[in-house]
Amino acid sequence: MTVPLIDPFQRAITYLRVSVTDRCDFRCVYCMAENMTFLPKKELLTLEELDRMCSTFIGLGVEKLRITGGEPLVRREIMTFFNGMTRHLEAGTLKELTVTTNGSQLERFADQLYAAGVRRINISLDTLDEQKFADITRWGRLPQVLRGIDAAQRAGIRVKINTVALKGFNEDELFDLVAWCDSRDMDLTFIEVMPMGDIGNEQRLGQYWKLSDLRERLAENYTVLDIPERTGGPARYVKLLETGQKIGFITPLTHNFCESCNRVRLTCTGELFMCLGQEDVADLRGPLRNSPKSDEPLVDAIRAAIDRKPKGHDFDYSRQSIEGQMSRHMSHTGG
Ligand code: SAM
Numbered sequence: 001m002t003v004p005l006i007d008p009f010q011r012a013i014t015y016l017r018v019s020v021t022d023r024c025d026f027r028c029v030y031c032m033a034e035n036m037t038f039l040p041k042k043e044l045l046t047l048e049e050l051d052r053m054c055s056t057f058i059g060l061g062v063e064k065l066r067i068t069g070g071e072p073l074v075r076r077e078i079m080t081f082f083n084g085m086t087r088h089l090e091a092g093t094l095k096e097l098t099v100t101t102n103g104s105q106l107e108r109f110a111d112q113l114y115a116a117g118v119r120r121i122n123i124s125l126d127t128l129d130e131q132k133f134a135d136i137t138r139w140g141r142l143p144q145v146l147r148g149i150d151a152a153q154r155a156g157i158r159v160k161i162n163t164v165a166l167k168g169f170n171e172d173e174l175f176d177l178v179a180w181c182d183s184r185d186m187d188l189t190f191i192e193v194m195p196m197g198d199i200g201n202e203q204r205l206g207q208y209w210k211l212s213d214l215r216e217r218l219a220e221n222y223t224v225l226d227i228p229e230r231t232g233g234p235a236r237y238v239k240l241l242e243t244g245q246k247i248g249f250i251t252p253l254t255h256n257f258c259e260s261c262n263r264v265r266l267t268c269t270g271e272l273f274m275c276l277g278q279e280d281v282a283d284l285r286g287p288l289r290n291s292p293k294s295d296e297p298l299v300d301a302i303r304a305a306i307d308r309k310p311k312g313h314d315f316d317y318s319r320q321s322i323e324g325q326m327s328r329h330m331s332h333t334g335g
Pocket residue numbers: 024030031068069070071072100101102122123124162164191192193194195196330331334335
């Protein structure tokens with residue numbers, strides 16, 4: 001039997017997040033600069049290489065794959081990759097195949113994703129106001145995303161909305177967003193803005209809306225109950241007594257979630273990040289490309305990388321300057 005992936009802190013690595021492209025059809029202000037230079041195509045793992053990479057991880061005990069980006073659904077022929085992963089779902093080795101998307105392409109892909117075995121997706125949406133949506137995403141259009149959400153629900157895919165909590169931007173929409181998700185039977189998770197990519201520290205601190213404050217605001221209208229649900233990730237959940245809704249909070253900056261971390265992140269160029277908040281990275285593309293016939297060098301490289309997984313990250317906003325800031329953008333590792 002293959003030995004599973006266990007890191008130096010006895011955490012089993014069962015969850016792989018895969019960024020399949022660095023490109024995106026939006027330019028969200030907290031994620032990307034307006035003018036981005038994207039990677040040349042030869043740097044990217046091909047769809048076949050992505051398949052081989054993910055299949056190798058699944059062979060080592062990874063049970064959950066989340067496909068992200070950039071915007072994963074703008075990668076050309078991406079359904080070929082999803083359809084390839086279906087065999088692992090059918091074999092029972094892969095338990096969940098899921099996606100994080102901005103929703104812009106879902107009208108086109110929702111049925112195909114369902115057919116490939118995707119049953120849950122995360123859709124990122126920060127506002128229900130058309131103008132504000134255009135402002136925050138720079139290039140996005142809200143009606144297109146709403147049609148995408150409709151298509152996903154029609155296809156039978158469970159939708160969770162991810163909302164970045166932004167001071168002075170969507171504070172006034174808190175209750176509208178909660179009620180909208182309730183009316184459509186969608187879960188909702190708020191994310192604290194993280195120091196990824198260089199967009200200017202002053203601007204970032206200005207955007208930072210502490211989720212503990214957001215929670216207090218919620219408690220003005222709802223009875224907010226803690227629930228013990230954990231996913232091995234940074235999310236903590238509460239239930240709103242009045243509606244029965246589940247609300248998640250991803251608070252990398254105010255709560256350290258590292259002790260139960262079960263995940264690693266693969267970029268579209270085949271780099272493996274063992275921690276979202278550390279710069280250490282392992283090249284997996286070399287061992288994959290240099291050994292077309294045998295996966296052994298790749299497996300060795302994966303194991304060596306997991307042996308270096310750090311205990312945790314060092315993000316800290318507490319002293320009004322940003323420590324532990326990462327130079328790469330979120331679209332590089334997919335969040
Ligand atoms: N394009 C897809 C999307 O937007 O869902 C997938 C990639 S995107 C990088 C993944 C998630 O990261 C999104 O929910 C987005 O809101 C979030 N994100 C991007 N930049 C962030 C930042 N600086 N802080 C916190 N979340 C961020």
